[in-house]
Amino acid sequence: MxxxxxxxxxxxxxxxxxxxxxxxxxxxxxxxxxxxxxxxxxxxxxxxxxxxxxxxxxxxxxxxxxxxxxxxxxxxxxxxxxxxxxxxxxxxxxxxxxxxxxxxxxxxxxxxxxxxxxxxxxxxxxxxxxxxxxxxxxxxxxxxxxxxxxxxxxxxxxxxxxxxxxxxxxxxxxxxxxxxxxxxxxxxxxxxxxxxxxxxxxxxxxxxxxxxxxxxxxxxxxxxxxxxxxxxxxxxxxxxxxxxxxxxxxxxxxxxxxxxxxxxxxxxxxxxxxxxxxxxxxxxxxxxxxxxxxxxxxxxxxxxxxxxxxxxxxxxxxxxxxxxxxxxxxxxLQTDLREGTRPLPGGPLDLRFEGVDFSYAPQDPTVRSVLHGVSFHLPAGQTLGLLGRTGSGKTTLTRLVSRLYDVTGGRVTLGGVDIREVRLESLRARVAVVTQDVQLFQASVRDNLSFFDESVSDAQVEAALEEVGLGLWLSRLEGGVRTPLLAGSLSAGQAQLLAFARVLLRDPAVVILDEPSSRLDPATEAQLTQAMTRLLTGRTAIVIAHRLDTVARADRILVLGDGQVLEDGPRAALARDARSHYAELLRAGEKYAEEVLA
Known part of the structure; x- marks a missing residue:
């Protein structure tokens, strides 16, 4: 193209x-x-x-x-x-x-x-x-x-x-x-x-x-x-x-x-x-x-x-x-995102935040910063479950990784390289984001997954759909991957799975999932969880979630509150520590489930 x-x-x-x-x-x-x-x-x-x-x-x-x-x-x-x-x-x-x-x-x-x-x-x-x-x-x-x-x-x-x-x-x-x-x-x-x-x-x-x-x-x-x-x-x-x-x-x-x-x-x-x-x-x-x-x-x-x-x-x-x-x-109009010159290193990438501050209006001192001194390290190939109340800064944090915005203080590194020094094309080829609201186009299944890239073959698209568990759905389409997607023809779960297939086609090193199961019924969520497990295997990942089941298989947990890190550590260790925020959230979730079933 x-x-x-x-x-x-x-x-x-x-x-x-x-x-x-x-x-x-x-x-x-x-x-x-x-x-x-x-x-x-x-x-x-x-x-x-x-x-x-x-x-x-x-x-x-x-x-x-x-x-x-x-x-x-x-x-x-x-x-x-x-x-x-x-x-x-x-x-x-x-x-x-x-x-x-x-x-x-x-x-x-x-x-x-x-x-x-x-x-x-x-x-x-x-x-x-x-x-x-x-x-x-x-x-x-x-x-x-x-x-x-x-x-x-x-x-x-x-x-x-x-x-x-x-x-x-x-x-x-x-x-x-x-x-x-x-x-x-x-x-x-x-x-x-x-x-x-x-x-x-x-x-x-x-x-x-x-x-x-x-x-x-x-x-x-x-x-x-x-x-x-x-x-x-x-x-x-x-x-x-x-x-x-x-x-x-x-x-x-x-x-x-x-x-x-x-x-x-x-x-x-x-x-x-x-x-x-x-x-x-x-x-x-x-x-x-x-x-x-x-x-x-x-x-x-x-x-x-x-x-x-x-x-x-x-x-x-x-x-x-x-x-x-x-x-x-x-x-x-000029973007505040300055183009870097370095490529990202090959292979798995670790992610590190070092004293990161961020404000949506850095020139206005009356506007409060969204993130304050955020620091953590996510080793390559591990999954981080990102928790916190609405407005705590979770989505903002992930936007900094893909450089939709730049930090106003501190730095973010991938593979040891400050992402501000990385070419935007290289960064966004290696970092994939799946948002809550998946954007689908009035185009074929194939074009929706490949983003109209003619170099992607039909076989690759079919393999990605099979990988995320949409093989049966694909077999029912009269035109296969060339079938047009009509507005409103997909459920929220199918749209999320299509978004996962998009990511598989790109094969990025880092994956960010923003509330992937926030609007799904339990059966569809189980299918999505299986697809998510396949998607995240071998990749560095951040999963934002309000439902704790979504991050039940995460390697690490980070809890944000009011733009600051309240807790960061291995998920299993935090679950065993009765004083941790994560353990408190687990107990609250269990208590709520008991009240609902009573």
Whole structure:
């Protein structure tokens, strides 16, 4: 599967500089296509400027009546049709190349944005909803792709045509040329001034769109809770509020952008009156021919057409400007996880925490640390049962091992190497995590286990499923491992077993299981325990559990309380020590079971 190129760094800088950096980065490598586009536009524009000259000669020749040269008229007509057809072909070619440039650039940008988002640490993802991120990566870039694919063709071509038309006015009559130059200057200046008024409303419109998508994503993700608690009406009213805000901002930004073309229409109404008046006056004075008068009108059309194009594209530019700013802001986000340079050593890995402190907001002294001075050693190949009350820091501790966050004090080592010095790719290839909520994709069984890695064979997937006890389930699937997994088609136990099979396919050195049996019935838990035993054999493992049966086969037990290590030692020794926290938990569990059975 092709990998996206590493996203280029965009350090904090003014929005205009970030926008220019984005354009340079993604259009720069396409310079030859851009040059081809420029050649097509120059050729088409040049021919477009020649066509009115042919019309002038045709009109002047036809005005001669019986003295007209019929052969010359025929030649002019054929030449005009041929050149007009060539202009259309070159315009079509420029449109195709422009679209290719636009989509190539923005597809690269989408891939880089996606890779950049995946590289950010969890702090950034906690601050933004997935729906908002989708709108950033798809919605903003789509607005930009329309800009890339059309702006170069229409705006650059329009600028060339406008310049050429003004020059032709000068060649026809310098006085008319001066008047048209002033008209074009005033029109462009006025349009540029009113254009700026639409940028900020458009940015707010895009922000409101992202908020609406985020709202929808959150409610769809929690649909079961919304329905079961009868909160549908409340969330629908909330959606209507969000949608109303988006609608109001969208209509407001449209009104601000529409000022551009409204102003253009008013100015050109005055411009046409002026050019027709000048043409009639010069013809009546005998200064120009009828063909030349017609020529002036044709060149006025050529002035209006590119400015109309500029008017439309300036509105697109407002959208693109807002999107470019938001994309630039996104690319300036930098992860706190610095890339290491060392690989992890081969073979089994021991895990060591040395005086580890951690806070989710290390820059804010008012935010209390989650972990305080945590130290322990887990020998290679052993399993650690991690116990503690909710909020004691268990899940946070495991996130530090896989470097979803970095410690704010102390260090974590694997195989004697500080994990901050290890390449992230090497670390995450050797450390596997199974969370409580297993993420399944709308894809085949095979793709769900291999994460869409084509190098993993069907036989390997089948062997992993057999290993975790899902062989019978697999045999009942009509398409085997190629069978699509439908949403909600698996029980919680089956989903956990599939997650175990994922880990077996990767064959990591360290495995972290976060509450693997928290939602299972006893029969399914027994099956899961067997699969877990096979999964953890020969691997260093951390198993987070509230139910003590889950860690009954662990080699060591670590009890956390309020972010600190309350107890750490061999499971069997702690179970025999009546004063230990673990023994107290065992007695509490036995007492609860007796009360339930009584």
């Amino acid at each position: 092709p990998q996206a190129s590493s996203p280029p760094p965009f350090p904090a800088s003014p929005p205009r500089s970030r926008s220019v950096a984005v354009l340079r980065t993604y259009l720069g490598p396409l310079k030859w296509q851009v040059l081809t586009l420029a050649a097509l536009l120059l050729g088409g524009t040049g021919l477009n400027l020649v066509l009115p000259q042919l019309l002038r000669r045709f009109v002047d020749q036809a005005k001669l009546g019986g003295g007209a040269d019929v052969g010359l008229l025929a030649q002019l007509a054929v030449l005009y049709i041929g050149l007009a057809l060539l202009v259309q072909l070159m315009t079509a070619g420029a449109t195709y190349v422009g679209a290719r440039v636009g989509w190539t650039a923005t597809n690269r940008l989408r891939a880089d944005l996606m890779e950049h988002m995946l590289s950010l640490d969890m702090r950034e993802h906690k601050e933004r909803t997935p729906g908002e991120m989708i709108e950033r990566i798809d919605g903003d870039v789509t607005a930009l792709s329309n800009f890339f694919s059309q702006f170069a063709v229409r705006v650059f071509g329009a600028a060339l045509l406008l310049t050429g038309a003004v020059v032709m006015f000068y060649l026809t009559d310098w006085r008319v040329g001066v008047g048209i130059t002033l008209f074009v200057a005033v029109t462009l200046y006025a349009m540029n001034r009113v254009r700026k008024g639409g940028v900020e409303p458009t940015r707010l419109e895009r922000e409101s769109s992202a908020q609406m998508f985020g709202y929808i994503e959150e409610r769809l993700a929690g649909l079961d809770d919304v329905r079961s608690l009868g909160a549908g009406e409340h969330h629908l009213r909330g959606f209507l509020r969000v949608q109303r805000a988006f609608f109001n901002r969208a209509t407001f930004s449209w009104r601000r952008r529409s000022v551009v073309w409204q102003l253009s229409m008013a100015l050109f109404a005055a411009g046409y009156v002026g050019i027709l008046g000048a043409a009639v006056g010069l013809y009546a004075a005998g200064t120009i021919t009828l063909g030349t008068a017609f020529l002036l009108y044709q060149y006025m059309n050529m002035v209006e057409e590119p400015i109309d194009q500029l008017t439309q594209q300036l509105q697109e530019l407002q959208k693109a400007g807002a999107s470019l700013g938001r994309i630039g802001d996104l690319l300036t």
